[in-house]
Amino acid sequence: MRLSGRQISCVRGGRAVFSGLDFETASGEVLAVVGPNGSGKTSLLRLVAGLLVPAGGSIGLEGGETELTLPEQSHYLGHRDALKPALSVAENLSFWRDFLGGETGDVGPCLTAVGLGHATYLPAAYLSAGQRRRLSIARLLVVRRPVWLLDEPTSALDAAGQELCVGVMRDHLASGGIIVAATHAPLGIEARELRMGGGK
Numbered sequence: 747m748r749l750s751g752r753q754i755s756c757v758r759g760g761r762a763v764f765s766g767l768d769f770e771t772a773s774g775e776v777l778a779v780v781g782p783n784g785s786g787k788t789s790l791l792r793l794v795a796g797l798l799v800p801a802g803g804s805i806g807l808e809g810g811e812t813e814l815t816l817p818e819q820s821h822y823l824g825h826r827d828a829l830k831p832a833l834s835v836a837e838n839l840s841f842w843r844d845f846l847g848g849e850t851g852d853v854g855p856c857l858t859a860v861g862l863g864h865a866t867y868l869p870a871a872y873l874s875a876g877q878r879r880r881l882s883i884a885r886l887l888v889v890r891r892p893v894w895l896l897d898e899p900t901s902a903l904d905a906a907g908q909e910l911c912v913g914v915m916r917d918h919l920a921s922g923g924i925i926v927a928a929t930h931a932p933l934g935i936e937a938r939e940l941r942m943g944g945g946k
């Protein structure tokens with residue numbers, strides 16, 4: 747599989763964030779999107795996820811499921827974890843599994859895999875920042891999708907959580923997945939860099 751963008755322009759609130767952006771990445775690779783605050787890293791992930799429309803250029807996935815769109819083959823994990831505070835940890839994950847559909851896995855083993863097996867019935871409102879992030883990572887496991895778009899995936903994670911996140915990313919790459927990650931910190935995994943905000 748090959749994910750690429752050609753001459754992409756992004757306008758937000760009437761202001762040009764970036765233009766003429768090219769990128770390319772393939773199965774088994776991580777593209778780390780780096781650059782200063784406000785340079786458009788999150789915007790780029792949201793464009794690939796189909797949550798924003800580019801002002802120009804094109805984004806495409808070659809070699810995926812022909813009957814599915816790129817957003818349907820992508821997981822987008824925003825830097826603000828999308829959780830429903832009144833639902834339990836397991837209910838949150840079940841919600842995402844049902845909402846995203848497709849090939850689904852069991853909630854229990856996915857929670858165990860991210861170290862939240864003990865918190866299954868806890869309301870998500872009670873989770874710590876790192877636990878919230880772990881629950882978001884479980885979403886990547888419960889529904890398999892080839893393209894992962896991750897915004898600051900390791901933020902709030904302790905050393906063990908970061909190791910866990912790297913392990914999950916490595917498994918995904920080994921099974922032919924693609925990762926695009928916006929980050930200010932090293933991901934702890936080999937990655938090609940896409941630098942935003944001018945310069946190289």
Ligand SMILES: Nc1ncnc2c1ncn2[C@@H]1O[C@H](COP(=O)(O)OP(=O)(O)OP(=O)(O)O)[C@@H](O)[C@H]1O
Nearest residue numbers: 758759763781782783784785786787788789790928
């Ligand atoms: N909904 C919006 N309406 C108008 N402008 C927006 C909106 N969302 C973001 N922007 C602007 O788009 C620009 C790029 O924001 P974006 O969040 O993509 O940057 P970023 O590189 O991810 O930043 P950071 O490193 O701080 O996370 C910023 O100038 C921001 O103010």
